[in-house]
Amino acid sequence: MERRRGSPDFLLLFMTLALVGFGILMVFSSSYILAYYNPDYNNDSLYFVKKQAIWAILGFIAMLFTMNIPYTVYKQKFPTIAIGSFILLLLLFTPLGMKINGARSWLGIGKSFSIQPAEFAKLGLIIYLAGLIAKKGDRFRMWKQGLAPALIATTAFCGMVMLQPDLGTTSIILFTAVVIMFSGGAHLKHLGMLCGVASVALIIFAVAAPYRLARIKTFINPWNDGMNGLEQGYHLIQSFYAIANGGLSGAGFGKSIQKYLYLPYPQTDFIFSVIAEEIGFFGCALFILFFVLFLWRIILITLRCEDTFGLLVGIGVVSMIGIQAIINIGGVTGSMPITGVPLPFVSYGGSSLLVFMTSMGIVLSISRETFKKRAQRQEQQLRKLSH
Known part of the structure; x- marks a missing residue:
């Protein structure tokens, strides 16, 4: 027992x-x-x-x-959690999405009850990256087997939040993902490439x-x-x-x-x-x-x-x-x-x-x-x- x-x-x-x-x-x-x-x-x-x-x-x-709940449960369900939080972001661009103050960031019916999927996306991506790195182990440092899926997921989440548009939350998601991947053993040159491309994208987005x-x-x-x-x-x-x-x-x-x-x-x-x-x-x-x-x-x-x-x-x-x-x-x-x-x-x-x-x-x-x-x-x- x-x-x-x-x-x-x-x-x-x-x-x-x-x-x-x-x-x-x-x-x-x-x-x-x-x-x-x-x-x-x-x-x-x-x-x-x-x-x-x-x-x-x-x-x-x-x-x-x-x-x-034992936290290992999230380790077993990390792909499902990531997909669920990403679907919430997609729903923003359906009739369920609400545009307030120029940003399509809320999901719900009227102002009485609404949620911001970007907030859940933060935690969803954290669990996904942690689960992916733990599953891959040393292979995470390899480009195709480990790092590429992490970068693709981070880019997808950041891109969806940026489309709302929400530059602040995008920055939080990006920097948090970089810290997790760095802690998980990613090569600095790969993270440097990600940060460089992301910085250029954020600057273009900011001045657009x-x-x-x-x-x-x-x-x-x-x-x-x-x-x-x-x-x-x-x-x-x-x-x-x-x-x-x-x-x-x-x-x-x-x-x-x-x-x-x-x-x-x-x-x-x-x-x-x-x-x-x-x-x-x-x-x-x-x-x-x-x-x-x-x-x-x-x-x-x-x-x-x-x-x-x-x-x-x-x-x-x-x-x-x-x-x-x-x-x-x-x-x-x-x-x-x-x-x-x-x-x-x-x-x-x-x-x-x-x-x-x-x-x-x-x-x-x-x-x-x-x-x-x-x-x-x-x-x-x-x-x-x-x-």
Whole structure:
């Protein structure tokens, strides 16, 4: 009879729930003015926070579910998972796909319930690449037998997301895939070729549309056109105002000024600006430190895993979360061009929160199996000593 599975890493579980709880608070603080004065949200100041709370509950259920499934199940089903997530991307270009704010990124019926397939594609590609590399072993370094299928899958996923268009999510998927393939033993020259071709494609894609080119110009100097209310620079300047108003100690929870219909998308893309305004530099430093420790905890759990698949899934998850956080915070602070991706676990967004919490469930499942194997080795050592 198989031994009972080990306990999950409770510290990581607590840190995940703490991030989600903080996110719900900040979604409320950043969105209640916008929701109250907008008839599209029924003039309900709790519109966004109620929906976020529902998604958090669904995410918690998904995390518990995946936490209690041996992660090796995903290793066996990795082609099916990849195909399923890719089909969701294809459905965007059917009547089920919805175009909002110029992007065909949502799948559903009306605004009452919709999902973003690109969020699920992130996790689907991570599992596929980890499963492929674990299955191929040393053969993964060979071009035709291992690396070519990985590059084809990465290109297909990135291409479908780019067609929406969603440059930010495309970048996250691409960089996460590169980290996984590098960790799996891919030759640097092959990854260099991939990065080179991808960089050229992203640059062409970025300058092909006027609004994307405007974002690059805004990043260089937002003050050129930033005082015109409808121009790209306005968004970044309002973010600067919020961060500056926060100062060292912050204006206080709920006391942001810029969320009073000045700052665009305060509950999603620019939620870190509201955080900076309300808790200040010291509060943001503590938040970022907590986030770094959270990522470090995932890395520790991942490195303790002796299975290649589990190791690469953990690397993929921590890369996905870390890269997305860097892109979001870098964009709203003017450190890099704005691409419109949410801050992991914190920004409003049901699909994003559900996928991130599901990913943490898989990492917690890895921690359970690792704990079980460690306990088994300790038990074997005790038996040897007793004899």
